Amino acid sequence: MKKQILLFTLLFSVIPCFSQSTESLRITHGPWLQNLTNSGVTIYWTTNLPAVPGVWMIGSKPRADSLVRNSTDGQINAGGTLHKVVISGLLPGTKYSYRLNSVELMKLRPYQIYFGDTVKSKVFNFTTQSPLKDSTRFMVVNDIHTNGAKLAGFLKSGNAAGQDLLIYNGDIVDNFENEDQLLGPIIDTSVRYFASNVPFAFVRGNHETRGIMSRKLKNYLDFPDNSFFYTIDEGPVHFVILDCGEDKPDDNRYYYGLADFDQYRMQELEWLKNEVNTPEYRNARFRVIIVHMPIIPVYKIIYARLPFLIKENRGYGPGFLAEHFGPVLREAGADLMIAAHTHRHLWLSPPFSGYSFPVLINGNTNYVKAVATDQSLSIQVISDQGVSVFNKDLKKK
Numbered sequence: 001m002k003k004q005i006l007l008f009t010l011l012f013s014v015i016p017c018f019s020q021s022t023e024s025l026r027i028t029h030g031p032w033l034q035n036l037t038n039s040g041v042t043i044y045w046t047t048n049l050p051a052v053p054g055v056w057m058i059g060s061k062p063r064a065d066s067l068v069r070n071s072t073d074g075q076i077n078a079g080g081t082l083h084k085v086v087i088s089g090l091l092p093g094t095k096y097s098y099r100l101n102s103v104e105l106m107k108l109r110p111y112q113i114y115f116g117d118t119v120k121s122k123v124f125n126f127t128t129q130s131p132l133k134d135s136t137r138f139m140v141v142n143d144i145h146t147n148g149a150k151l152a153g154f155l156k157s158g159n160a161a162g163q164d165l166l167i168y169n170g171d172i173v174d175n176f177e178n179e180d181q182l183l184g185p186i187i188d189t190s191v192r193y194f195a196s197n198v199p200f201a202f203v204r205g206n207h208e209t210r211g212i213m214s215r216k217l218k219n220y221l222d223f224p225d226n227s228f229f230y231t232i233d234e235g236p237v238h239f240v241i242l243d244c245g246e247d248k249p250d251d252n253r254y255y256y257g258l259a260d261f262d263q264y265r266m267q268e269l270e271w272l273k274n275e276v277n278t279p280e281y282r283n284a285r286f287r288v289i290i291v292h293m294p295i296i297p298v299y300k301i302i303y304a305r306l307p308f309l310i311k312e313n314r315g316y317g318p319g320f321l322a323e324h325f326g327p328v329l330r331e332a333g334a335d336l337m338i339a340a341h342t343h344r345h346l347w348l349s350p351p352f353s354g355y356s357f358p359v360l361i362n363g364n365t366n367y368v369k370a371v372a373t374d375q376s377l378s379i380q381v382i383s384d385q386g387v388s389v390f391n392k393d394l395k396k397k
């Protein structure tokens with residue numbers, strides 16, 4: 001018995017904490033771009049083994065031919081399998097090329113670090129945003145509910161790679177319980193069609209607030225100021241992205257006392273009140289509100305005569321938003337709201353929208369393509385069969 005214990009002790013004293021894997025290092029998902037701005041971008045990918053993530057910037061100055069690694073609290077980020085590299089200090093309206101550079105980290109002990117293989121990806125490109133850009137193309141998809149084939153159909157039909165921005169307007173994942181739900185059907189599909197070269201902006205829907213992984217959504221996606229409500233300036237369009245929260249009251253028994261959305265939405269409302277008074281909002285050529293659950297101020301007389309419209313305001317969450325956010329948006333004005341959630345296409349022109357601007361609720365079998373120039377915002381709603389079901393040209397007022 002003593003011999004066995006001695007052998008056991010000897011064995012474990014020589015086995016390193018990062019033992020060499022029989023697998024080779026490889027990229028398992030990505031890269032996918034997030035949070036593209038005038039001066040930077042965030043790049044995500046995963047590897048099968050722990051690695052040191054880096055991004056080689058190629059071609060354009062000021063980052064030409066340099067390896068970008070990020071550090072936290074004085075240490076270069078290393079040792080994980082989900083990688084995030086923030087590239088900053090870029091020039092507006094400039095095309096950059098990049099390739100991933102992952103170095104396997106075999107052993108990480110005090111004064112003893114062993115590196116393994118270096119794996120490089122092929123070269124990808126992105127172009128930083130520019131305030132001088134006079135047109136933009138964007139696509140909106142929503143209510144995918146983890147259906148990768150459906151997402152693929154939309155992205156292929158809409159030529160996602162030819163857009164400047166994709167917007168994922170909520171319920172993209174159907175209750176977030178494990179990372180494969182996001183990495184497989186959503187990230188892999190997005191990467192196949194566009195996401196290594198064109199960013200997508202994620203808008204949280206009510207389904208993304210459910211499941212144990214819902215609290216880790218920000219591990220995989222990057223948001224301005226790390227907030228689910230934010231703005232994007234893309235060419236002539238100023239997008240205001242809102243976070244609708246859950247659809248039922250916080251004290252609903254299915255939330256088991258762990259929902260706090262009323263208080264959260266009131267914080268968001270204060271942010272929105274400030275946002276609509278900024279020069280960026282006031283001076284934008286087009287202001288587009290993006291939100292998963294429709295926000296339609298209640299006009300009792302109109303809705304009494306058209307009872308089918310009441311459906312779009314049904315539920316506690318949409319009602320809360322209509323009551324609190326509706327008046328702020330009505331007062332501020334905008335050019336368009338694009339919503340989702342009801343799984344039913346509906347175009348509401350003024351005054352039925354409750355605003356001086358229209359509301360598009362995109363159904364779950366359609367996607368939206370839009371082209372904005374200095375003078376017009378053209379909207380096209382296209383079915384999963386590739387058939388155009390709705391068109392509208394909005395002129396700058």
Ligand SMILES: [Fe+2]
Nearest residue numbers: 171205206341
């Ligand atoms: Fe929804």
